[in-house]
Amino acid sequence: MSTRGWSFVLxxxxxxxxxxxxxxxxxxxxxxEIGAFATxxxxxxxxxxxxxxxxxxxxxxxxxxxxxQDALFALSVGxxxxxxxxxxxxxxxxxxxxxxxxxxxxxxxxxGAVSEGILRQSLRLRALALRTLAxxxxxxxxxxxxxxxxxxxxxxxxxxxxxxxLTAGLSLNLARWRPATLPAWRYQALIWPKTAQIAARDFxxxxxxxxxxxxxxxxxxxxxxxAFQIATRVLSLIDALTLAPLRFIALPxxxxxxxxxxxxxxxxxxxxxxxxxxAGTCVAAPQILALLIGPDHAATTAPVLIxxxxxxLLSALTMPxxxxxxxxxxxxxxxxxxxMLIALGALCTLPALAFSATSVAVALSSAAxxxxxxxxxxxxxxxxxxxRDLSPLCAPLFAGTLMLGAFALTPPLPLFIEIALGSTLYIxxxxxxxxRSPA
Numbered sequence: 001m002s003t004r005g006w007s008f009v010l011x012x013x014x015x016x017x018x019x020x021x022x023x024x025x026x027x028x029x030x031x032x033e034i035g036a037f038a039t040x041x042x043x044x045x046x047x048x049x050x051x052x053x054x055x056x057x058x059x060x061x062x063x064x065x066x067x068x069q070d071a072l073f074a075l076s077v078g079x080x081x082x083x084x085x086x087x088x089x090x091x092x093x094x095x096x097x098x099x100x101x102x103x104x105x106x107x108x109x110x111x112g113a114v115s116e117g118i119l120r121q122s123l124r125l126r127a128l129a130l131r132t133l134a135x136x137x138x139x140x141x142x143x144x145x146x147x148x149x150x151x152x153x154x155x156x157x158x159x160x161x162x163x164x165x166l167t168a169g170l171s172l173n174l175a176r177w178r179p180a181t182l183p184a185w186r187y188q189a190l191i192w193p194k195t196a197q198i199a200a201r202d203f204x205x206x207x208x209x210x211x212x213x214x215x216x217x218x219x220x221x222x223x224x225x226x227a228f229q230i231a232t233r234v235l236s237l238i239d240a241l242t243l244a245p246l247r248f249i250a251l252p253x254x255x256x257x258x259x260x261x262x263x264x265x266x267x268x269x270x271x272x273x274x275x276x277x278x279a280g281t282c283v284a285a286p287q288i289l290a291l292l293i294g295p296d297h298a299a300t301t302a303p304v305l306i307x308x309x310x311x312x313l314l315s316a317l318t319m320p321x322x323x324x325x326x327x328x329x330x331x332x333x334x335x336x337x338x339x340m341l342i343a344l345g346a347l348c349t350l351p352a353l354a355f356s357a358t359s360v361a362v363a364l365s366s367a368a369x370x371x372x373x374x375x376x377x378x379x380x381x382x383x384x385x386x387x388r389d390l391s392p393l394c395a396p397l398f399a400g401t402l403m404l405g406a407f408a409l410t411p412p413l414p415l416f417i418e419i420a421l422g423s424t425l426y427i428x429x430x431x432x433x434x435x436r437s438p439a
Contacts, residue, residue, distance in 0.1 A: 035225030039217030059117025080110025112168030115175035135166035274316030275400035307361025
C-alpha cells in the first residue's frame with residue numbers, strides 16, 4: 001500500500017475504532033454517565049497538544065541529533081509529570097475519581113512522544129497505522145469486557161488509559177530509540193520556546209470543543225454534558241471519515257503552479273460533499289441517532305447535533321482556504337483565526353449556558369460564522385483572491401438549501417426514503433444541464 005494509503009488507514013483507525021466503541025458504550029450508559037466521563041476527559045484533551053503536537057513536531061523540525069532528542073525526552077517527561085500532578089491535585093480537591101484516574105495519561109504520553117516523533121519523521125506510516133490498529137483494538141476489547149461486567153463510565157476510562165499505554169509502549173518498541181545522556185539544560189533552554197509555540201498553536205486550534213464540553217458539564221449538568229459529548233463525537237466522526245482525506249490531499253496540490261485551478265476544484269468538491277452530508281444530517285439526525293445510540297439518547301442529542309451543523313459545515317467549506325494558507329506559509333493568520341474562534345466562542349456560549357446544550361451548539365455555530373467572515377477578509381487578499389473565487393461554493397449551497405426547503409414542506413418519511421429522495425434531489429440540482437446539439 002502507498003504512503004498515502006497508510007496515512008488514511010492511520011487516520012481512519014484512530015477515529016473509527018474509538019467512535020465505534022463510544023457508540024456501543026452509549027447503549028450501556030446513561031447520559032449522566034457519559035457526561036461524567038466527558039467532563040473528566042476534557043482537561044486531558046486540552047493538554048494532549050503538548051505531546052501529540054509540541055514534542056512530536058519538535059522532533060521532526062530539530063532533526064536526528066541524539067542530544068536534541070535526549071533534551072526533548074527530558075522536557076517531555078518533565079512536562080508530562082507536572083501536568084499529571086496538577087490534574088491529580090485538582091481531582092483530589094474536586095473529589096473527581098474519574099479525573100484522578102485519567103490524570104496519568106499525560107505522563108504516559110510524555111514517555112512515548114519522542115519515539116512517535118521519530119516514527120513520523122521517518123515516514124513510517126505503515127508502522128504507525130498498524131500500531132494504532134493494535135492498541136485501539138486491544139483497548140476497545142478491554143472496554144467492552146468492562147461494559148459487559150457493569151463497569152459503567154469506568155470502561156471508557158479503562159479504554160483511554162489502556163490505549164495511551166499501549167500506544168506509548170509500541171512506539172518505543174518500533175522506534176528502537178532510548179535516551180543516551182542525562183538532561184542537558186542548555187539544550188532544553190534552546191528547544192523549549194519552539195516546542196511551547198507549537199503546543200500553544202495546537203491548543204488554540206483544538207481547545208474550543210473541550211473547553212465548551214467542560215463548561216456544559218459544570219453549568220448545565222452531566223446529562224446535558226452527555227448529549228453534547230455524543231453530538232461532538234458524531235461531528236468528529238463525520239469530519240474524519242469524509243473530509244479529512246480531502247484535507248490530506250489538498251495541502252500538497254495547493255503548493256503547485258496551478259494554484260487557482262486546484263483551489264477551485266477543492267472548493268467545489270469539499271462543498272459538494274459537505275453540504276450534502278450536513279443538510280442530510282439536519283434532516284435525518286433523529287432517525288440516524290436512534291439507530292446509532294438508541295431512541296432515548298437520540299431525542300436529547302439530535303437537537304444538539306443539528307445546532308452544531310453550521311460549525312461542521314463552515315469548517316468543511318473553508319478547509320481548502322485554510323490548506324492554501326498553510327501551503328503558502330501564512331501560518332500566523334491561521335493562529336490568529338484559532339484565537340479569534342476561541343474568543344468569539346466564549347462570548348457567544350457564555351449567555352447560552354443559561355439555557356441548554358442545544359443553545360450552546362447554536363452559539364458555537366454562530367461564533368464559527370463570525371470568525372469565518374473575519375478570516376476571509378484577511379485570507380483572500382493574502383492569497384491574491386477575491387469573492388469571485390469563492391463561486392464554486394454557490395451551486396452546492398443552493399442545492400442544499402432547496403433540499404432542506406423541500407423536506408421542511410413534507411411530512412416525516414422513513415430514513416431510507418429520506419436519504420434516497422434527498423440525495424436524488426441534491427444530485428439533480430448539481431448536475432450541469434445537458435446541452436442540446438443544434439438541429
